[in-house]
Structures are given as C-alpha cells and as structure tokens.
Amino acid sequence: MAETVFEELQRYVHFSEADGALLRAFRPLARPRFQEIAEEFYARILSHEEASRVLHGGESQVGQLKVTLVAWMDALLSGPWDEAYWQHRYQIGRVHVRIGMPQHYMFGAMNVLRAGLGQVALERVTGAALEPTRAAVGKILDLELAIMLHTYRDDLLAQQARTERLSTFGQLVGSIGHDLRNPLGVIETSLFILRGRAGEDERTRKHLDRIKDQLDVANGIITNLLDMIHDRPLAAEPVLLGEVVDGAVAAVRRPPGVTLEVSGVAELPAVPGDPVQLRQVLVNLVENAVFAASPAGAVAVRGRRTGAEVLLDVEDSGPGVDPATRRRLFEPLITTKERGIGLGLALVKRIAERHGGGVAYSEREGGGARFTVRLPC
Numbered sequence: 001m002a003e004t005v006f007e008e009l010q011r012y013v014h015f016s017e018a019d020g021a022l023l024r025a026f027r028p029l030a031r032p033r034f035q036e037i038a039e040e041f042y043a044r045i046l047s048h049e050e051a052s053r054v055l056h057g058g059e060s061q062v063g064q065l066k067v068t069l070v071a072w073m074d075a076l077l078s079g080p081w082d083e084a085y086w087q088h089r090y091q092i093g094r095v096h097v098r099i100g101m102p103q104h105y106m107f108g109a110m111n112v113l114r115a116g117l118g119q120v121a122l123e124r125v126t127g128a129a130l131e132p133t134r135a136a137v138g139k140i141l142d143l144e145l146a147i148m149l150h151t152y153r154d155d156l157l158a159q160q161a162r163t164e165r166l167s168t169f170g171q172l173v174g175s176i177g178h179d180l181r182n183p184l185g186v187i188e189t190s191l192f193i194l195r196g197r198a199g200e201d202e203r204t205r206k207h208l209d210r211i212k213d214q215l216d217v218a219n220g221i222i223t224n225l226l227d228m229i230h231d232r233p234l235a236a237e238p239v240l241l242g243e244v245v246d247g248a249v250a251a252v253r254r255p256p257g258v259t260l261e262v263s264g265v266a267e268l269p270a271v272p273g274d275p276v277q278l279r280q281v282l283v284n285l286v287e288n289a290v291f292a293a294s295p296a297g298a299v300a301v302r303g304r305r306t307g308a309e310v311l312l313d314v315e316d317s318g319p320g321v322d323p324a325t326r327r328r329l330f331e332p333l334i335t336t337k338e339r340g341i342g343l344g345l346a347l348v349k350r351i352a353e354r355h356g357g358g359v360a361y362s363e364r365e366g367g368g369a370r371f372t373v374r375l376p377c
C-alpha cells in the first residue's frame, strides 16, 4: 500500500515504535505538569500583541483553550500515532487556518511546548532513558509542527486553485457582462418610449418604475463585474471626500428604521484619486451597512485624519461578521447575502489599494461591523 503523508513524515523524523514506547513511559511523569505548561503557552501568546489578536473570546476562551491544550499534550504522549491521530491533528491545524492565525507563530508556540516538556524530562526521567526520551519528544513535536504547516500549505493550494478558477470565471463573466449590456440597453430604450405612452395610468407607471429599478440593479451588477475584471485607469485629481460621501449616501436607499449619521468628512483634506471609483467604494460600503442594519438600526460614516492618511469608517449596528467569514471577507464571490454575488467588498479593496490605501474590518463598539478605508492624502 502507498505510504501516507503521515508515514512519510514519521520516516523523515525517524519516529519509531521505540520512540512511541518512550513517550508512553514519559506520559505519567509529565502529566502533572501539563497545566503549568499550558499556562506558560498562553501567557506567551497573550503577552504578544499581534499573536493575541486571534483570541477574541477573552479569559473564558483562554481558559477553555488551556483545557484543550492539556488534552492535546495527553494525546501527544499516548498515541497511537496512526492515521486517525493525523486526521485529528490535521483538523486542529485547520481550526488555526480558519481563524486566520499567521503560521509563523506556530514555531514559537511549539518551542514553548518543547522547552516545557524537555524541562520535565530533565527533572523526572533518570539514567539512560533521559536522552532518548528527550529525542522522542523532539521528534513528535517536529511531526506536530509538520502537520500544522501542512494544513496551511493545503489552504494555500486551495486558494491557488480558487484563483485559477476565478481567472477562468472572470473571462467568462466578462464576456457575459458585455453581452448582457446590449439587451439591457434595448429594454431601457423601449422603457423610455413606453413611459411616454403610459399616460396617467397609475398602475402602468408603477410597473414601469419597477422595471426601471430592476434594470438599474442588473446594470449595477454588470458594472461591478466588469470593474472587477478590468482595472479601469485611475483618474488622479484632488477629491473632496465630503462630496463623495454625500453623493454615495444619497444614492443608497434605506428603510425608514435605519438612521444614517455622517460626521467629520467635510473637514477632510482633498485626496488624490478617482472620484467615480471612490464613490463606488462608499456606495458599496454604505449599501452593505444599510443591509446589515435593516430593518431597524444605525449606520454611521465618519471621517478622520491620522498623519499622512485619511480614514473613513463606515459602521453599522447589525450582527457583525462572524470570525470564519472575516478572513475571506474581501475575496471575490464571498457573500453572506442571499441575493448577493460577493463582489462589493472585493471591489472596495481593489479600489482602495489602487489608491495606495486599503480597507480593514473591525468590530464596532457595542456590536456590529466597522469597515475602515485608508487613503493617502
């Protein structure tokens, strides 16, 4: 039978049955110290600002994670180190990928375990068994690190495949988008003529208005799609964001239950950029915010300046974005809307970056979402 990835990795680090026996013998000696090692493990993460960012759940989450880490160490030293073990550890690796934990923290984290378990071995294992036990601990932790990194690699490969799919998809969508413009144009012209003939018939006018609305929606989707595919040349003129925000806010419909507050944007200095594309950024963000806050809630657009950058926050009091979606929020075709196709935020990111800035998500104080667009000024 062909060698599995796990067997191949075991062969690479020279992990043998003798190592397994040593780990099992070491387990009862190390067990009383698991809690202490888990404390050190999370103290290290919490003392590091960037690494601790993925711990959103506060003390209760850390408490729970310590329990899972103790169980993890127990399984580490008891085995059996078979395919089921690999699968289980692989799933744990996937959890870290899913929450967007940068893989470089894995090395330092694994070293805390290495040092902790190594120290216990020094103190508790006596005689000739000491060195082989320490070596066995080293090998199994190398294997664990390899499994963790493997999950990141698989994720990267999946992303690459996605990008390739998207590129093919992009070409297809581009041509469909172009082809749809013509029939939509014909409908629009005929609609114009029908409007002239509809006279005072209330119902007919209402339905013609409806057709026009939906036509605008369809055209908007096509514009977004085509903008996504072709990088339109950027105009570079001084843009007053106050005006752009006002225009965008006026273009977004919102139910009466959703309040909208704009502040701090009129005072902002002009930024070099493309007013049409920046308007698109604001329209997309405000549309999303209104959608999230509907049927009743609050949306706010706030401007501020820090150093050489202008920041625009678009906030809503909706449910916020769940951690699993956050990581891929700005990728095309990721949507939480039943009728959306997931281009709005991808386009926002693309336009902001083409202006030398960016966009980031954070949680709004008191619940909800906040998108912050950065633009150099």
Ligand code: HEM
Pocket: 045, 051, 052, 054, 055, 056, 065, 068, 069, 072, 091, 092, 095, 096, 099, 101, 105, 106, 109, 110, 113
């Ligand atoms: C040697 C490295 C590590 C090991 C052995 C480890 C172990 C674990 C285990 C066993 C779980 C539970 C998985 C499950 O629910 O099935 C977990 C989840 C988690 N780990 Fe780690 N971890 C490591 C590194 C890190 C680092 C460096 C961080 C933070 C910087 C971190 C943050 C988290 C978080 C936030 C979760 C919970 C994710 C969720 O359920 O939403 N881990 N880890």
